[in-house]
Amino acid sequence: MNGKVVEFDAHSGLGVIESVNGTRNAFHCTQLADGNRDILVGTAVRYEIVPGSLGVWEAGGIEPTSGT
Numbered sequence: 001m002n003g004k005v006v007e008f009d010a011h012s013g014l015g016v017i018e019s020v021n022g023t024r025n026a027f028h029c030t031q032l033a034d035g036n037r038d039i040l041v042g043t044a045v046r047y048e049i050v051p052g053s054l055g056v057w058e059a060g061g062i063e064p065t066s067g068t
Contacts, residue, residue: 002065005043013037017045017059025049027059039064 008015050060
């Protein structure tokens with residue numbers, strides 16, 4: 001899926017990605033594929049939906065892309 005980071009709290013490592021169709025999925029910084037633990041709000045990303053630790057679907061395998 002493609003989308004962009006619309007929220008990110010570096011202290012907690014929690015954020016939200018909004019897909020191009022408007023669906024929002026939470027993520028944790030450990031899901032950033034490059035091993036980095038920080039990402040800027042507004043960053044365009046490619047990701048997949050994975051089962052989360054709290055029984056909800058989350059964004060995973062998050063990779064920044066060039067685009068909006």
